[in-house]
Amino acid sequence: MLKKIIKYSTDSTIFYFDSSISELSKIVDQTSTFIITDDNLYHHYQKKLKGWNVLLIKAGEKYKNQNTVNEIIGQLIEKGADRKSIIIGFGGGVVTDIAGYVASVYMRGVSFGFIPTSILAMVDASIGGKNGVDVGIYKNMVGIIRQPKFLLYDYNVLKTLPNEEWVNGFAEIIKHACIKDAAMFKLLEKQFLKDFQKDKLLLSKLIQRNALLKAKVVQEDEFEQGNRKLLNFGHTLGHAIENTYQLPHGHAVAIGMVGAAYLSKGLLGFSNAEKLVTILEKYGLPAFYTFDAKDALLKMLSDKKRVKNTINYVLLKTIGDAVCRPLTIQEIQPVVEAISKTFK
Numbered sequence: 100m101l102k103k104i105i106k107y108s109t110d111s112t113i114f115y116f117d118s119s120i121s122e123l124s125k126i127v128d129q130t131s132t133f134i135i136t137d138d139n140l141y142h143h144y145q146k147k148l149k150g151w152n153v154l155l156i157k158a159g160e161k162y163k164n165q166n167t168v169n170e171i172i173g174q175l176i177e178k179g180a181d182r183k184s185i186i187i188g189f190g191g192g193v194v195t196d197i198a199g200y201v202a203s204v205y206m207r208g209v210s211f212g213f214i215p216t217s218i219l220a221m222v223d224a225s226i227g228g229k230n231g232v233d234v235g236i237y238k239n240m241v242g243i244i245r246q247p248k249f250l251l252y253d254y255n256v257l258k259t260l261p262n263e264e265w266v267n268g269f270a271e272i273i274k275h276a277c278i279k280d281a282a283m284f285k286l287l288e289k290q291f292l293k294d295f296q297k298d299k300l301l302l303s304k305l306i307q308r309n310a311l312l313k314a315k316v317v318q319e320d321e322f323e324q325g326n327r328k329l330l331n332f333g334h335t336l337g338h339a340i341e342n343t344y345q346l347p348h349g350h351a352v353a354i355g356m357v358g359a360a361y362l363s364k365g366l367l368g369f370s371n372a373e374k375l376v377t378i379l380e381k382y383g384l385p386a387f388y389t390f391d392a393k394d395a396l397l398k399m400l401s402d403k404k405r406v407k408n409t410i411n412y413v414l415l416k417t418i419g420d421a422v423c424r425p426l427t428i429q430e431i432q433p434v435v436e437a438i439s440k441t442f443k
């Protein structure tokens with residue numbers, strides 16, 4: 100087990116890399132811990148979770164809403180959880196987002212930690228304290244920024260991860276490479292998804308590199324006043340189409356990154372949009388999708404990055420160097436319209 104402590108402005112998170120679920124009892128007291136997971140994962144990990152208090156939610160983004168939060172809070176009350184209780188989210192991004200949010204509002208806040216079980220949750224969703232729920236089709240409209248006490252990484256859980264979820268997670272890895280790590284972009288160009296699936300060491304290094312890259316960005320700007328916004332690369336258009344077309348998050352982000360890359364080409368002379376398309380497709384992600392551009396532009400106006408009539412859009416100068424620019428809908432519109440007509 101490799102332990103790394105990341106200090107944020109108010110709290111610290113301990114990252115237990117190369118760990119195992121069986122080590123959880125060394126980190127928390129079993130009797131005061133409540134593990135939130137989804138029915139799919141519970142089916143696979145029932146035996147490993149034996150003896151722990153488990154609260155179940157239904158699997159899927161469509162259950163990432165206030166109703167699920169209320170149900171879980173009801174169960175916590177029923178089971179006698181108090182202010183000293185610890186909540187653990189055991190699952191992918193939907194589970195960790197809900198668990199972190201529930202923990203932050205239950206009795207005005209109890210401690211929490213995560214055991215991320217998907218690539219996406221390991222490199223992105225469980226890190227940085229953004230936890231919350233969707234409101235209708237609007238992504239993460241309600242939430243908080245509050246850091247987990249710990250993250251426990253057990254790569255064995257990836258054995259049950261469906262291939263499409265590996266693909267999904269690589270969207271956020273490619274995003275990190277685009278905004279901050281040109282060398283990682285090169286590595287990803289050289290390797291294939293299968294290489295990471297087969298080679299545990301290669302994978303654990305990649306996960307750690309991404310987790311620490313994100314943690315560092317958050318450490319420098321926990322409450323998203325500056326450079327944390329860069330982590331939203333691909334998410335403005337991505338969030339505007341994700342729930343409307345029930346796209347997996349990684350797919351929506353991939354399409355969003357391509358949109359942002361073409362915007363960057365026009366506005367900043369970014370010359371590698373085609374390279375991005377190639378790498379996304381190589382990792383099984385869609386680069387293009389047919390969608391209703393008018394509707395997507397309208398949804399963007401409800402984005403959290405909108406300030407009056409501009410949207411803080413994340414653009415690329417080069418691979419590995421991103422910037423945030425306020426753009427009007429009129430500036431965004433031609434590119435969104437152009438890419439919305441490309442086929443699936």
Ligand SMILES: O=C(O)C(=O)C[C@@H](O)[C@H](O)[C@H](O)COP(=O)(O)O
Pocket residue numbers: 223224226227229238239271323327328330331334403
């Ligand atoms: O942690 C962040 O900050 C990010 O922007 C990372 C994103 O990949 C993540 O999906 C995040 O939840 C989106 O943030 P939001 O504020 O646009 O909901």
